[in-house]
Amino acid sequence: MWLVLWLACAKSADLETVASENIIINETAQHFWSQQTEWSGEVQLPKSQVLGHTVHFAVVDGTLTATMDIPMQNAMGLPLSEIVATENTLRFVLKPPKAPKFAWAYYQFSKQESGEWVGTLTQVKKTFPATLNPGKANALERPQTPKSPFLYRVEEVTVPLAEEDASLAGTLTLPSADFGKPSDGWPAVVLITGSGPQDRDETIFAHKPFAVIADHLAKQGIASIRVDDRGVGGSTGARDDLTTVDFASDIQQVVAFIRTNPEIDPSRVGLVGHSEGGLIAAIVAAEDTVGFVVSLAGTGVNGLEVLITQNLDMLQVSDPEQRILFRTIYSQAIQSPIDSDDEREAVTQVVNFQAKYSKQELDTEMLNASLQQFQMIKQTPWFQTFLTLEPRTYWSKVQEPTLILNGDKDVQVAAIVNTQAISSALPTDTPSQVQILEGANHLFQQASTGQIAEYATISQTIDPEVLSLIAQWILGLERTE
Numbered sequence: 408m409w410l411v412l413w414l415a416c417a418k419s420a421d422l423e424t425v426a427s428e429n430i431i432i433n434e435t436a437q438h439f440w441s442q443q444t445e446w447s448g449e450v451q452l453p454k455s456q457v458l459g460h461t462v463h464f465a466v467v468d469g470t471l472t473a474t475m476d477i478p479m480q481n482a483m484g485l486p487l488s489e490i491v492a493t494e495n496t497l498r499f500v501l502k503p504p505k506a507p508k509f510a511w512a513y514y515q516f517s518k519q520e521s522g523e524w525v526g527t528l529t530q531v532k533k534t535f536p537a538t539l540n541p542g543k544a545n546a547l548e549r550p551q552t553p554k555s556p557f558l559y560r561v562e563e564v565t566v567p568l569a570e571e572d573a574s575l576a577g578t579l580t581l582p583s584a585d586f587g588k589p590s591d592g593w594p595a596v597v598l599i600t601g602s603g604p605q606d607r608d609e610t611i612f613a614h615k616p617f618a619v620i621a622d623h624l625a626k627q628g629i630a631s632i633r634v635d636d637r638g639v640g641g642s643t644g645a646r647d648d649l650t651t652v653d654f655a656s657d658i659q660q661v662v663a664f665i666r667t668n669p670e671i672d673p674s675r676v677g678l679v680g681h682s683e684g685g686l687i688a689a690i691v692a693a694e695d696t697v698g699f700v701v702s703l704a705g706t707g708v709n710g711l712e713v714l715i716t717q718n719l720d721m722l723q724v725s726d727p728e729q730r731i732l733f734r735t736i737y738s739q740a741i742q743s744p745i746d747s748d749d750e751r752e753a754v755t756q757v758v759n760f761q762a763k764y765s766k767q768e769l770d771t772e773m774l775n776a777s778l779q780q781f782q783m784i785k786q787t788p789w790f791q792t793f794l795t796l797e798p799r800t801y802w803s804k805v806q807e808p809t810l811i812l813n814g815d816k817d818v819q820v821a822a823i824v825n826t827q828a829i830s831s832a833l834p835t836d837t838p839s840q841v842q843i844l845e846g847a848n849h850l851f852q853q854a855s856t857g858q859i860a861e862y863a864t865i866s867q868t869i870d871p872e873v874l875s876l877i878a879q880w881i882l883g884l885e886r887t888e
Contacts, residue, residue, distance in 0.1 A: 439494040441466040447544030450528045451536045456860060461544045462487070475501055478547055478613050479863035497524070497539070507776030532768055547613040551868040559583050559625035565641070566634060566664045568657060573644025575657060577607050577634030580621040581670060586628050592672035594698065594881060595630035597661050601682030602793075606640050607633040609681065612863035616850060619868045620679065620877070627878040631679075632665045650792035651683060655690035662695065674698060677807070677881065680705055682820060682849070686798050689829075693804035699884055700809045701877055704820045704849050707802065707828025710793035711741055713820060720818040721858065722764040733760055741794065745782055754778050799832035808838040810880050812873065814847025816857030840880065844873060 444465065450458040461476040473487040487499040498515035509531060516526030516539050524539040559582050566575040582593060598617045600609045608615035621631040637657070638645025658678070666673035677699035680688035685705015692700050706713055715734050724730055736756040743750035758777045762769040784790050811829050813822035822843045830841050848854035851873045852865045 433493070436493045437466055437469060437471075440464050440471050440492055443541045445543055446524075446539050446541055448524070448537060448539035456864075459544055459547075462539065473499060478544075481611050494518075497526075507772075507779070509770075509773050509776055531773070532770075547863065548866040549613055549615070549868060550866060551619045552615050553618050553622040557622070557625075559586075559622075564632070564664075566661050568644060568660055570644055573637065574642065575634040575637070575644075575661065576641025577632055577661070578621070579665070579668070580625045580631045580633075582625050582628045582630060588670065589672065591674070592668075592670055593628065593630040594675035594677070595632065595665055595671045596624060596677050596679045596701070596881070597658060597665065598631055598633040599658055599678060599680035599684030599687050600636060601684050604639045604645075605636050607635045609633075611850070614850065614862070614868045616681070616869055620874065623874040624878055624881075627882065629878060629881055630665075630671060632661060634661055648788045650789050651687060651796060652690065652792065654683075655687045658687055658691050659695055662691065662697065677701065679703065679877065682706070683793075686796070686801070689798060689801040689805055692807055693801040697807055699807050699881065700805060701880070702809065702811045702829060703851065704813050704817055704822075705798075705811070705825065705829065706820055707798050707825040707830075707832065709795065709797050710790075711738065712824075714741075716821045716824060717819050718761070720821060722761060724764060733757070736760065740781070741785065745786065750782075751778060754781055799828060802829050802832035803834065805833060806837050808884055809833060809840075810877070811839065811841045812844060812851070812876070814844050814849065814851055814854075814857070816847060816854050817849045818857045818859070819849040842876070844870065846870075847873065 441464075444463065446462045446464070448460060448462075450460065452458055458477065458479055461478075462473055463476070464471060464473045466472075471490050471492055473490055475485045475487055476483045477485070482503075485501060485503065488502055490499040491497070495518045496516065498513075501512040501514065503510060503512075512528055512530040514526060514528050514537060516524045516537070518524050526537050526539065528535045528537045559580060562579040562581070564577050564579045566577060568574055582588070598607075598609075598620060600617070608618040617633045621633060624631050635642040636654075637643070637649065662676055662678075665671055666676055675698040677697055678688035678691060679701040680686070681703040682705065685702035688700050688702060688705065691697065715737050718737065719730050719733055724733065736753050740750060740753035740757050743753055754777065755774060758774055759769065761767075809829075811826050813820065813826050815822050826841050826843060830839060833839050844851065846853045847870055848857040848862070849859075850862055851869045852862065852867045853870050854861055854865060
């Protein structure tokens with residue numbers, strides 16, 4: 408939305424049931440919509456962007472209900488409200504969870520003589536052409552997603568946490584028994600997700616990057632374990648007060664768990680962390696001796712610095728004076744007391760700055776909603792920790808071999824500033840390698856712009872060069888020991 412406060416991968420939707428007035432006009436319409444239960448279409452956005460959607464209908468006791476999937480926004484099962492339908496017309500409202508009213512999306516369609524359903528989406532006072540037709544949407548092309556039968560072994564595991572009634576569900580991937588296991592056991596990696604609730608595959612826009620990494624590593628003779636974050640998938644123990652430090656404690660327990668596996672060499676268990684996961688890897692490695700660390704778009708500067716640069720890069724602000732201005736007003740917004748005049752003034756300036764560069768209209772309702780959203784996020788324990796945690800404190804204690812990878816088109820974790828911060832913080836005797844990959848975005852896809860909106864449109868999940876680089880670097884450590 409207006410204040411870009413999130414880091415790394417999109418957060419999973421916290422779905423809530425939305426009260427609705429769902430009406431079917433007559434029995435003919437009831438029959439029609441009960442027969443045509445799955446519809447797909449798309450919205451035409453500016454700059455030739457297309458947003459696909461799928462709507463699932465159900466008629467229960469004469470009432471029509473529906474949910475919407477928007478795969479390119481990583482949103483599934485969103486409840487629709489205020490549904491009014493006949494056999495020739497349809498309208499409904501999508502009220503995104505916890506979103507202010509100005510962000511609600513209003514859809515309406517009518518059946519054309521050709522049989523196609525044509526209509527519009529209106530949101531934030533802008534209207535876009537939309538279509539809807541019976542039938543399933545074409546699946547997003549994700550050719551790298553591993554499909555069984557696998558050329559390696561896959562085991563479902565549960566990692567018990569020290570906290571009562573908390574555990575992490577995950578997948579242990581082991582190379583094929585025919586591969587030739589080393590006498591001391593397989594080398595292994597613990598995969599660490601980025602910010603926000605993530606599943607074990609770090610699924611985003613139908614991409615499954617951690618499944619792709621695990622697949623590649625297993626084929627090279629490297630085991631791995633990946634887990635659902637707390638409260639996601641089969642994992643339990645979700646709490647509102649959890650911070651990056653808590654997530655690091657969870658990963659420490661995953662490391663201890665995999666070390667007990669008789670097929671794993673406990674001395675060669677390393678960490679591969681993406682985005683916030685890179686920082687978590689540093690926290691764990693600073694306190695526990697691990698085999699190695701791989702930082703994939705990890706942070707080397709504090710959260711405030713990450714967010715300032717992230718906003719400026721997403722908005723494509725190049726003018727030095729404007730970048731200095733934004734740094735000043737954004738810092739003021741973050742550091743001012745909640746509900747103070749200074750905070751309101753600074754947030755107003757930030758939102759106006761963002762509106763100017765994103766060419767969006769702004770009114771009082773939208774400004775007030777942005778302020779409320781800003782305050783809500785700003786007060787969370789995770790965000791407060793994220794702002795003040797200094798990555799160099801942990802990177803300076805990492806003595807294990809470290810591989811630092813970033814993409815030069817990353818607009819979420821700027822490559823140069825973060826790789827330089829990490830490499831300069833590492834002890835001088837820590838073996839390390841830094842590489843900024845040309846054309847790669849935050850997900851390590853080969854990209855044109857690096858913008859978040861592009862992630863879903865790219866069929867590639869991870870550049871194969873990156874997969875090869877990670878595996879060969881880990882195996883190279885084996886050869887130099």
